[in-house]
Amino acid sequence: MTTSEALLKLEQLSRVFTVRRGLATSRFVAVDDVTLAIAADRPEILAVVGESGSGKTTLARMILGQVVPSAGHLHFKGRDMTRLSARERRIWFMKEVQPIFQDPFAAFSPLKKIESYLYETALNFGTATRATVDAHIDQALHTVGLSLKEIKGRYPNELSGGQMQRTAIARALTTNPSLLVADEPVSMLDASLRMAIVNSFRDLKQQQGVSVIYITHDLATAYYAADRIAVMLRGWVVELGPAEQVLGNPLHPYTQILKSSVPEPDPRMRWTEKVALARQELDEFSxxxxxxxxxxxxxxxxxxxxxxxxxxxxxxxxxxxxxxxxxxxxxxxxxxxxxxxxxxxxxxxx
Ligand SMILES: Nc1ncnc2c1ncn2[C@@H]1O[C@H](COP(=O)(O)OP(=O)(O)OP(=O)(O)O)[C@@H](O)[C@H]1O
Ligand SMILES: [Mg+2]
Known part of the structure; x- marks a missing residue:
């Protein structure tokens, strides 16, 4: 796929961090030589999975322009992202690529009516005028199974977590983006509400041609919603392909283990165990x-x-x-x- 045919193209993308290890500092590559692309004419849901500390968020933040790559190339719609001016980033790129976060409540003040965020976003990015903004917002809310009537005049504490996350997605949609980058968007929701969110990703793709990078620990929703899955391990993408292949018949031993049980740190773990795990993580990275x-x-x-x-x-x-x-x-x-x-x-x- 050439750069001009790609919506998003990452080529040998890496990000190095330095950490203190006792008295010394050491470098480690949190995202290591990642190459992947999303075609411009074939919108898709790309799930990124992997245990904690595998570099998923760092990858997402590079795509969002919040973390500067240490090496490699990142093109969006044929433009080299590292060469965008501050103005292009604000006016063009942030409209095209919208983030969805883990905690929907964090992005909304409890003192402000929810609809004001949608109005502000649509008007600031110029995707609606005063005359069209109500219809524009209502349409974005409909895509996620809500309506302007339902949320009008309401404050965040009056909506459930699932409704808030759907509102956050609707807000992102008011800029008419072509890519959503959703970092663990369902992890704070009950299992029963997760499907509503991933279903809205599927509707978005099918009805509006929006692609979604869906970062998750939840392999069930990844399998259900994603067209392709990228499996990350200590900064590497170790397996990448159609969801049915990667999770239906995983080839990499790490994907096989991930499928049988996602090895997550236990929050009750003693600090000595945490230190041992952090040491193992650094050893594996290097x-x-x-x-x-x-x-x-x-x-x-x-x-x-x-x-x-x-x-x-x-x-x-x-x-x-x-x-x-x-x-x-x-x-x-x-x-x-x-x-x-x-x-x-x-x-x-x-
Ligand atoms: N700003 C930073 N400075 C130093 N190290 C960092 C920084 N950001 C992330 N890291 C480290 O990079 C590695 C990858 O972190 P990252 O947050 O990308 O993983 P993740 O896959 O998103 O994990 P999780 O599933 O827990 O969200 C981790 O070891 C993390 O501690
Ligand atoms: Mg993360």
Whole structure:
């Protein structure tokens, strides 16, 4: 896909952070060499999944222009994002790419009527005039199953979490965006309300051609709503492809483990355990070979020494030596046996 055909194109995108480790500081790559694209003529829902600390939010913040990439390229509608002027960013880019946050209440003051946010956004971005703004807002609210009549005159504490998140999405829609970047938009909602949110993403895509980057820990809604899924591990995208392939028949051992149980830190964990986990996280981030090697049930000798490249065994991208045709099958079977190893083509992801 050329840059001009892409709505969004990330090429070898990386972000380095420095952290203190005892007296020393060390660098680690929170997003490491990520390449992916969303086509301009094919709106889609791209879910980004992965355990805590895998770089999902950092990736989202780079796409939103809130974190500056350390390396690589980021193009939106053919424009190099790192070269936008402050004015272009404010007038054009922020209208095109809208964020949706985890906590819908955080973006709304409890003292202000909810509809005022929608009016302000639509009028400030110039997507409606005084004469058209009511109809414009009502239409945005209808897309998420609400109406202006329902929210008019009401304050945030009068709406449920689910209604507030839908209002937040409607507010984002008033700028007529072509991309929403939603970072854990359902994690504070009950399971029963999550479907309403992801269904509104699907409606948006189908009815208005809006693409959505949907970051979540909830694999069930990712599977249900997303066209493609990108699985992140310590800054890498380790598997990327159609949702049915990635979660229906995961190839990367990390995706397989993620599917059986998302390893999340227990909030009641003792601080010594937290320190150990943070140390493991940093060690994995700075691994010379595969970042999953120490935890992988199928690890081979090569895994701790050499970082895997992006392979394309069956149309999806997988970053794992098990799918490298240059490594003898006998070696792979000794390591795992049970892992599905066919078909394996030698094409490399671009
Ligand atoms: N500004 C920063 N400075 C230093 N380190 C950072 C910064 N922002 C994020 N990190 C680190 O980068 C790594 C990736 O963090 P990020 O928030 O992107 O992960 P995540 O996948 O969104 O996690 P979660 O699922 O918990 O939201 C973590 O180790 C985090 O501590
Ligand atoms: Mg996050």
């Amino acid at each position: 691994a010379t070979g595969c970042k999953f090697a120490t935890r992988c049930p199928f690890a081979m000798d090569v895994c701790s020494r050499v970082a895997p490249t992006n392979l394309v065994p069956d149309g999806r991208m997988v970053k794992c030596h098990l799918y490298d045709p240059a490594i003898p099958a006998a070696q792979k079977h000794r390591a795992g046996g049970a892992i599905p190893l066919t078909p394996v083509a030698s094409t490399k992801a671009s």
